Amino acid sequence: MEKQFNTRSMIFTLYGDYIRHYGNVIWIGSLIRLLEEFGHNEQSVRAAISRMNKQGWVQSEKIGNKSYYSLTERGTARMEEASKRIYKSKSPTWDGKWRMLVYSIPEEKRHLRDELRKELVWSGFGLLSNSCWITPNPLEEQVNRLIEKYDISDYVSFFLSTYEGMSEHSDLVTKCWDIDDVNDRYYQFIQEYSQKFVIDRNKIEKGEMSDGSCFVESALLVHQYRKFLFIDPNLPEELLPMKWLGDSAASLFTDYNQLLQTPATRFFESVFELGNVPTINK
Template sequence: MRPRSLMFTLYGDYIQYYGEEIWIGSLIRLMGEFGISEQSVRGATMRMVNQDLLKVRRIGNKSYYSLTDKGKRNIEDGVRRVYSIKNHKWDRLWRVLTYSIPEEKRELRTQIRKELTWLGFGLISNSTWISPNPLEEKVMDMVREYHLEPYVFFFQTDSIVSHENEDIITRGWDLEKIENEYKQFIQYCEARYEEIKQAIYSGTLSNRECFKERTILVHEYRKFLFKDPGFPLDLLPQKWSGIKARELFWKIHQLVSNGAVQFFEECYQPAPDNEVLPNREGAINPFLGINVHV
């Protein structure tokens, strides 16, 4: 696991429910469970501070890290997409974004590509991205955040004259590759589900192991947010493996959540002036309070 990616998982799955702030010592202990050194944790936190994703405050000789507004937006969007149920029908509209960003702003161009990929857009031709999902608000937030108004055009269309919808999908996304990766995830989860279930029933699965299982599960499932565009059901292939993968994710998550949260609480140390009551129910079951897309 890369430190920054793991840190996003920890903030989204645990820390946000405990006052949104954590002592660096607790973070070092938690991330050490996955073989990440203290030096790597400290380096990752400072880079995230420099990128305006984290902010730090010091009390005595201790440092406490919390998310900035920018960091919170990233976390909230990721959590919502991991835990929400997507079974909406297509409104028959394509969202199309084109841009022409000067070469001297190529770093900005690279960042916009990452943002569009994260949102589930597919690249159908040079600098032309498309999605069937209602992402107008998120795209316009991105345009305003990066001051892209001079460089982009963003519009809707209910008809693409030159190509059938199937052609557009084939051009923009490799659904066969995503399907195969879901099958690998399912194969792993099916085996782990039976093993974990037996270990829990026999009382041999520790809280520490529950924490590692849940964190790895969420960490691995989050990767599909960069691959699966989250199509409406109308556009998905029959027997789409993403549906079964989500069901298995939920099953394992619920098995290990109670023990995982208990281990987190053993490691977590709040700031002495943090009077926010932890939302333990939310930490155990992040599915609560998540909007369901119908």
């Protein structure tokens, strides 16, 4: 099939949805074979996994002439956090508090500032003012991990606070996040995938969809839905707009993914190298 999506992103999707549940280790040959289903060639897979290795997401071990790759501790933590958010059943409850992170990172460490911003956006923080980020969610663990990862404890202050005005909580949300845009994207997702769901369900019921096709559709569905992690701050229900579509999109995603899961897993297992997988030291 025609190549869809970035190879590195698809590898993340496969680790998050499959490989980490199968000992967290995969032979590069199996990974190449799986990615072929999406139109990615051997060269692009090797280049992407090598880049992920250099970035600290995966680690490699060679046994004989075979190379195996597993998630690092950092990679595993990211996959677990992403999985919790992707497969959440409802919006989180709110304790009425706001977490506030303020930093003053010197200009010579600007690259750290840029990396930290990306991480904060991914975790669901919103920018209230210059170098001041807020979230209503209890992300203390993620914040501590970021501070340790980038070694920036000298430049960061973190507060647990209450909002005393001068506006409403909803005004804070509007200032920090473009929730209307996120809602529009959920609407587009529902429009596209509700139709695909009905079509694929009919095909599966009639035995007209192969395990390989289910594997591809399942991975692409997760891959597409995973994009919301970068734009949806996962706000508590109390802070969401009246006509919020995130929960409807989550229900559609869950139903569609469950429809595809059994044949998709069957295909994955047929390709996955079950024997002779080494234990890689973390």
